[in-house]
Amino acid sequence: MAVDWDERTRALREEVLRLRETTGAVIVAHNYQRDEVQEVADLVGDSLALARFCAASPKTLVVFCGVHFMAESAKVMSPDTTVLLPEIDAGCPMADMVDEDGLRAWKAGHPGVAVVAYINSSAAVKAESDIICTSSNALAVVRSLGAKEILFLPDCNLGAYVAQQIPDVKVHLWPGFCITHNRVSLADLEAAKHAHPDALLLAHPETRPEIWRQADFVGSTKQIIDYAAASPAKKFLIGTEMGVLWKLRKDSPDKTFYLLAPGMVCPNMKKITLRSVRDALLETKYRIEVPEAVADGARRALERMLAVRA
Template sequence: MLLKPKDYKLLQEEIKRLKREKNAVILAHYYQRPEIQEIADFVGDSLDLARKATEVSADIILFCGVHFMGETAKILNPDKRVLLPEPKAGCAMADMATKEAVLKLKDMYPNAWVVSYVNTTAEVKTISDVCCTSANAVKIVEKVPTDEIIFVPDKGLAYHLSKKVRGKKIIPFEGFCPDHYLFTADMLQRLKEKYPDAPVGVHPETPPEIQDRADFVGSTSQLLRWATSTELKADRVIIITEIGLQYPLQKRNPYRGYIFPTPDEGVGYLFCSQMKIITLEKVYESLKEEKNEVDLPEEVIEKANLSIKRMLDWS
């Protein structure tokens, strides 16, 4: 069903009413569609959302994000009902790291701690020593007591860590974000030639050759802070990450231009289709019918909770 702008407003009002009636709270990732960010009680990156999930007093958490994010909210709130508007919304990078594959790496490096990016399944979190997000990864890895670290699953973020953290051997799992890895050095070169005055900020999920050519490498929330800062002397900036970040950037500092990879720029979208299959209509249906609840075995919740809690304590 395609909605007209005036119908969006009506649906948004109805979702707000349901939220009050059911004592529900909506958490949304920055990659969500703008009309969903508008009705969320809290919008953030993975770290912000994990923290927020520990502070929620509502009976229902409606999580607008991909599957592992809903799982993380459930692990942190085992007694609450966590709903996903679209349970099929998954993360291809998280799915690359199976529990069996990580256990194999653990066998090869028995003294290494396993640090898991929050973009992993709950199963993988049960065999991880600590989790991290792109916002706190450097801090977490620096605190790990072993010299060898198995980093799961993102080899882009592992590359960023190997450059930032001294004295640790980072053993990367060979996973990656298929959306961020579509962007090439040649595409970046074209954008730089078109906008020679614009500094470049990139997410660490991008390939190493992109990170090496950037002025700033940071998580979603760090990119948001950097690109909207009044201390940055630039009329426009090039941002290489998911297009959803454009909305909060413009909201926070509308006086600057934000250049994203788009077909208009001749480089195609950097677009997470999984994040975008969540629509306002699905948010409404899930909340109205209280459907698509995240359900995890108690044992998985208990074990996975240790690695997430350790991350929150350390960050």
């Protein structure tokens, strides 16, 4: 789909692409990034795709357009690579809802129970966990453990989805959530269905259970994009952050996509702009560092996840 960028955006875009060339950097962007940032990326994807890409990339300089825990995971997987986060305060409120001390205390109350951490967590929390999952592979990861009981954190909505899909596993939930997805209410859903009665609902499992239970399809951003492209349907209600609309419309220009609720915008993801990507490349900032002991523990849990075939 052709996009009409204004002159300033086009000039910045050219500058970023030139700097990408001269620095030998690779730019990766999450599906929730601004359209113009996704446009300059070598890879746009969900957390799992970006984690796999960074683990396999031979590049020594990565500009990570996402939030802090994502850049941290890239650094953990590629310790010799310089990983830059263009806006150092682009964090994830959900990841901040649990820290390593809280997790240690939770584990102490459930001795011997495996810990599954959503990738939306700090490296220090990952290091205290047995295995990591993303919204793409959460079911496969939990099944791979063969456990009767797990501790799942920090997203209680994704954890509830896992519990519903794998009822023979007892899932203990940490009370964390994504502020962007969790705010969607039943009233929002009813209004959207009323306005677009013939649209299919594709929902991210970070939405509340009362939302994803009514969805025609539940999946990660990539799974939602793939589902919409393959579906014969022409209209979709999209129950995840608005950034995915760029790829949905690019991949399926003949289809119509409506955001499930107007507030589905992650302010942290939107902090990164073409200007901050340009400045990151010019000034080699902001470098993400992870202490070695923490990185070793987090890498073990991430590698265990990457070995699971979804």
